[in-house]
Amino acid sequence: xxxxxxxxxxxxxxxxxVGKSTVYNLLTGGSQYxxxxxGKTSECQxxxxxxxxxxxxxxxxxxxxxxxxxxxxxxxxxEFIIEKQPDVLLVILDAVNLERNLYLVSELLNLPVPLVxxxxxxxxxxxQGIHIEPKVLExxxxxxxxxxxxQHGESIQDAIQAAVQIVHHPENWQPDRPTIRPDxxxxxxxxxxxxxxxxxxxxPPDWIAIKLFEGDQVITEMMKEKLGSNWQxxxxxxxxxxxxxxxxxxxxxxxxxxxxxxxxxRPKLGKVTITDKIDRLTxxxxxxILILIAVMAALFGLTFSIGIxxxxxxxxxVIQTAAAWVxxxxxxxxxxxxxxxxxxxxxxxxxxxxxxxxxxxFFIGMGLLEDSGYMARAAFVMDRWMHPxxxxxxxxxxxxxxxxxxxxxxxxxxxxxxxKARLITVLLTPFIPCFPRLSVVVILAxxxxxxxxxxxxxxxxxxxxxFLVLYGKIFHExxxxxxxxxxxxxxxxxxxxxxxxxxxxxxxxxxxxLKGAGSIILVVSVGxxxxxxxxxxxxxxxxxxxxxxxxxxxxxxxxxxxxxxxxLFTSMLRSENTLSTLSVLYGVGSQLTLTEAVAGQVVPAAGxxxxxxxxxxxxxxxxxxxxRSESKxxxxxxxxxxxxxxxxxxxxxLIYQACRLFQWGV
Amino acid sequence: xxxxxRSQSLSPNNEDQKKPQIPLGDIPAGQTVIVSQFTGGKExxxxxxxxxxxxxxxxxxxxxxGHGPMIVSILGSHLALGRHEVELIQVHTQ
Numbered sequence: 001x002x003x004x005x006x007x008x009x010x011x012x013x014x015x016x017x018v019g020k021s022t023v024y025n026l027l028t029g030g031s032q033y034x035x036x037x038x039g040k041t042s043e044c045q046x047x048x049x050x051x052x053x054x055x056x057x058x059x060x061x062x063x064x065x066x067x068x069x070x071x072x073x074x075x076x077x078x079e080f081i082i083e084k085q086p087d088v089l090l091v092i093l094d095a096v097n098l099e100r101n102l103y104l105v106s107e108l109l110n111l112p113v114p115l116v117x118x119x120x121x122x123x124x125x126x127x128q129g130i131h132i133e134p135k136v137l138e139x140x141x142x143x144x145x146x147x148x149x150x151q152h153g154e155s156i157q158d159a160i161q162a163a164v165q166i167v168h169h170p171e172n173w174q175p176d177r178p179t180i181r182p183d184x185x186x187x188x189x190x191x192x193x194x195x196x197x198x199x200x201x202x203x204p205p206d207w208i209a210i211k212l213f214e215g216d217q218v219i220t221e222m223m224k225e226k227l228g229s230n231w232q233x234x235x236x237x238x239x240x241x242x243x244x245x246x247x248x249x250x251x252x253x254x255x256x257x258x259x260x261x262x263x264x265x266r267p268k269l270g271k272v273t274i275t276d277k278i279d280r281l282t283x284x285x286x287x288x289i290l291i292l293i294a295v296m297a298a299l300f301g302l303t304f305s306i307g308i309x310x311x312x313x314x315x316x317x318v319i320q321t322a323a324a325w326v327x328x329x330x331x332x333x334x335x336x337x338x339x340x341x342x343x344x345x346x347x348x349x350x351x352x353x354x355x356x357x358x359x360x361x362f363f364i365g366m367g368l369l370e371d372s373g374y375m376a377r378a379a380f381v382m383d384r385w386m387h388p389x390x391x392x393x394x395x396x397x398x399x400x401x402x403x404x405x406x407x408x409x410x411x412x413x414x415x416x417x418x419x420k421a422r423l424i425t426v427l428l429t430p431f432i433p434c435f436p437r438l439s440v441v442v443i444l445a446x447x448x449x450x451x452x453x454x455x456x457x458x459x460x461x462x463x464x465x466x467f468l469v470l471y472g473k474i475f476h477e478x479x480x481x482x483x484x485x486x487x488x489x490x491x492x493x494x495x496x497x498x499x500x501x502x503x504x505x506x507x508x509x510x511x512x513x514l515k516g517a518g519s520i521i522l523v524v525s526v527g528x529x530x531x532x533x534x535x536x537x538x539x540x541x542x543x544x545x546x547x548x549x550x551x552x553x554x555x556x557x558x559x560x561x562x563x564x565x566x567x568l569f570t571s572m573l574r575s576e577n578t579l580s581t582l583s584v585l586y587g588v589g590s591q592l593t594l595t596e597a598v599a600g601q602v603v604p605a606a607g608x609x610x611x612x613x614x615x616x617x618x619x620x621x622x623x624x625x626x627x628r629s630e631s632k633x634x635x636x637x638x639x640x641x642x643x644x645x646x647x648x649x650x651x652x653x654l655i656y657q658a659c660r661l662f663q664w665g666v
Numbered sequence: 667x668x669x670x671x672r673s674q675s676l677s678p679n680n681e682d683q684k685k686p687q688i689p690l691g692d693i694p695a696g697q698t699v700i701v702s703q704f705t706g707g708k709e710x711x712x713x714x715x716x717x718x719x720x721x722x723x724x725x726x727x728x729x730x731x732g733h734g735p736m737i738v739s740i741l742g743s744h745l746a747l748g749r750h751e752v753e754l755i756q757v758h759t760q
Contacts, residue, residue, distance in 0.1 A: 066716030070709055097742030100718040130742065215708035245708055253720035266742075276728075279744070283729060283737060380746040384734035392748060393735065486713055487735060487748030 009057040010163050011081065013108060014092035015101050016063035017492045019120045023092055023148070024060040026156055051160050059086060065100075067107040069218040071417035081111055082202050088163045089115045092148070095125035095132055096493075098264055099256050105141075106178040106252040110207045114166045114173045117141070118148040118159045124493075129267035137263035143175045178255030180210065181247035187237060188213070188244070194233050198226045212238060213245040275373075275493045282374065283491075288381040295374070296400055299365040303358060303404050304435070310357040319350035339533055340526070348525030351574055352518055355407060355622055356510070362401060362408040363509045367502035369397075373492045375415075383487060388469055390476030392487040395425045402432035406623040407517070410630055411509065421485045424475045426630045427640055430619040431468040433461070436575035441611050443579065447598050448607035460611050467616065467647060516629025517622055524621040528573050532566075539584055544569060558649055559609040559656030561602065568617050568648075575620045604665030605656055613652035618644045685759065690725070691736070691752035698726040699757040701740075706754040717745055719755060 014020040028047030045060040061080060062073035069075050081089065089108060093101040098119065108115055119134055138145035144162040148155050166173060180188050191209040199205045200222070211219040212234065224231050238244075281287045323342040330338050369375040375397065383393030391399075394416050401409035406429065413425040441460050445453040476482060532542045539545060548555075548562035555565050563585035570581040579594065586597035598607070618624070618641050628637040660666050685702075693699055701723045704711050718741040719725075728744065729737040735748050747755075 066712065068709075068712045068716070070713055094742075097718070100716075100741045100743060103716050103718070125742075128742075214712055246711070249711065249715040249720065252715070253722070257722075275744070279728075279737070285731060285734075376746070380735055380737070383746070383748060393746070484750050486710055486751060487746070488713055488717055488751055489746045490717070491737065491744040491746055 007055045007057065008088070008164065008167055009059065009084075009086040010160070011059040011061050011086040011089050011113075012092060013061050013077065013081075013089050013104070014063055015065050015094065015104055017490065018063065018092045018094040018101065020063055020092045021060060023090075023118070023120070023156060024058060027056075027160070028058055051157075051164065054164065056160070056164075059084075064104065066104055067111075068214060069216050072419055072422075073417065075218065078111075081108070081113055085202060086113060087167045089113050090159055090163050091115050091117050093117055093119045095119050095122045096128065096130065098125075098130075098132060099260055102256045102259060103252060106255050109143075109175055109177045110204065110210065112202075112204055114170070115143050115175070116159060116163045116166060117143055117145045118156075119145065120148045122147055123149060128273065131265045133263050137259065140259045140261075140263060141176050176255075176259070178252045180213075180244070180251045181254065184213075184241065184244045184247035187241045191234055191237055194230060194237075195223060195227065198223070198230070200226070210248050213241075213248050215245060273493070275491075278494055279377065279491065282377040283380055288377070292378050292381055295369070295378070299362075299369075300404055302365070303361045307358040307361045311354045314354050314357070315350065318353065319346060322346050335537060336533065339537070340529065343533070344526040344529030345522070347529065347573070348522040351521050351525060351622060352514070355405070358405050359408055359510060359513060360506060362404060363506040364502060366397075366401075366408070366412060366509075367505040368497050370505070371495070371497040371501055373494045376489055376491045379415075379489060380491065389428065389472035390485075391421070391425060391428070391472065392485050394487075394489065395421075395428075398425055398429045399432055402429050402434060403438075404435060406430045406432070406434050406619055407513070407626050408509075410623060410626040411513065413630055418485060420479045423631055423636065424472070424479060426627055427475060427636070428468055428472055430623050430627070431464050431471065431616075433464055433615050434575060437571075437578075437615055440575075440578045440614055444598060444607065444611060447595050448602065448604050448611075456608065460608075460615055463612055463651065464615055471643075512629075513626070517625030520625035520628060521621050524625075525573060528570070532570065539566070539581070545585070557657075558613075558653045559606040559659075560613070560652065561606065561610075564602075564606075564610045568614055571614060572618055572621055572624075574622075578614055605659035608659065608665065609652040609656035612655050613648045616644065616648040616651055618648070687756040687758055689753045690727070690738070690747075690755040690757050691730070691749065693727045693730065693757060695727050695730050698724055699759055701725055701755065702758050703756045704754055705756070706751075710751070710754065714751070714755070718743065724760075725757065 012020050012024055024045065024047065027049050029049070047058050047060075049056055049058065059080065061077040064071070064074045064077045067074055067078045069078075080086075091105055091108060093105070105115065105117065117137070119132060119137075122132065125132060132147075134145040134147045144166060146155060146159040146162055148159060179185070188206070188209055191212060192205050195208060195212075196205050199208050208219060208223065212223060223234070227234060282291055323346045326342045326346065327338055330341075366375075369378070379393035379396055381393075382396035386392050386395050386399075389395070395413075397415065398409045398412045401412055409429045409432075410426055413422055413429060416422040416425055438461070441457050445457045445460070449456045531544045532539045534543060536542055544566050545562070548566045551565065552562045555562060560568075563582065566585060567578050567581040571578040582598070583594050586594070586601060602610070619627075624637060624641060627640060628634060631637060687702055688699075690699070690701075701719055702721050704714065704719070723740060726739040727736065728739055733749060735746050736752055737744060737746050739745075
């Protein structure tokens, strides 16, 4: 990769949950977090260290079960290996399920990068009666095999030594590679022959041919384009030999079988481990759900009992103090500048800042659930309840976190591997109204509906759920053609969560949030401030209010008083804003309370329509920013904002007009 | 001391394939069976192959309620599989 100075690039590869990140941390001093949830490292982390006078760049690839293109992680890993061509791959294998781990190795061996295999968690395997002989495995595969105990930092240096050796002596690299089963060798060669001259530089032709048999979408598209009219020839062979890919997969397992035959001894019967015992409860059809409810209740309880007071404290003592200080200190400056800083910038920074305590607590909770291994069990228990939404178990956690706050929930959609299923979850998650939105209903319902408040609140809460199901079905049809999402998930062994790992995971997520959403929140805050300030210098005479009043005849159809429309828009800054905007616009103050104002000026029909609208309205900008950073598409983000706007106004109109028709509450 | 058995065979055996095929979803908890073949798309077979499902591999059912997802143990790890998935995996008895 680099011949001028003694620099080597070693990439760490491995399946999820094998202790790859622990190895990375030990070698680089740790700027990466460990995770017990499959596929968490979705981008490559890079670090440096010195080894015997050479600088070594260490790249931590995402954990992947194979190198197909079925998940974003797998695409990242294989593109890195093929296009960046690291000098050597250090593959971390889990001793407890070595055969399955070798499946990834069987794929890696067909790429033009040498490997060193490091078997981790031998102690755990031994305790389960699994005995592995690294030297026998090494002799079989003809690849250096090192026995490792990453948790204790032993023998990692040996692994690096072996990796450096193989880079300096490439002539020693002659591994036993897996091949397609003999009955399909000729077909494979035929395809190779056709594509041979058209394969992009760094890609090995035999690997491309195998991927074509596997039906790999990314590679198929790439070769279609490269081959042009010659594609038909390849296509014909592929159609004729549709079963060839079973020979590919079978060939890999034949190879694994040959490699481990003498190298591993397993007890006839698996021992009942602590994990098995805990799982009997956590995956039980009744206890499992009860435990999940308890865990979620604890998470929400903690978030609200600590997070909200801290949030309020920050709001009062930091944000408002800062805004007040700006207003009093710069009295001589033009009023709009003072207001821009105090109400636009500080409010934007405030949105980010006051979200932090909630986010940190949520991320700690997620870190605990992930690192302990419990999260996979929660997904398992909830799987069957997620199917009505066109989703599966893994989408449960983002959806449930939504009640607390949409922002971490949208970010948590990353746990879903399949890109389209991930996008669907990103878009559906914010339909669950967050606590501040629910509280608007809780506060206004008694004023509007008196003793029937509870009933109407329930009705209002069920509206977003209805749309969740409806849009879930539509998105599923639209994005995936109704295709079933494959649900297969490893249940990792339970482990005691490591404080260090959780602190790091929280740090990474917060940085992610600030990078992805911070600037968007600031820009939109200033924009919305401008609309609610100019030209009059206050919200009552601002563009927002002027436009609101001008649109009054239109909004009368929807049942919206212009003040309510303005309140909806300001709720985008922060969901908590709805009530305070209403208070300002209805002139709540010395003579009037919000209760009196609303009771006196809003009829129940309009109130019901308004509450339905606010629960369905465009989510707050922090959520919109999170949707943008997770979907990586402004197109989807804006389409989504449009969808929410139309849904909200549509439902509001429907409710209001129906009420008028039936003469209810008008 | 009794020596533990060597690693199980990972390649299919012609004799085994003549035995009656049952979907994995029909196997009650506690039973260990042998994976024989799969139906379903290439993407599905790729995914489950990378998680340890290959013809000839032993799989132990840990939980099966007859509906909803089930839990199996395969090649040393525990996997949760959706109901739809377990109907696509054919197994036979040992």
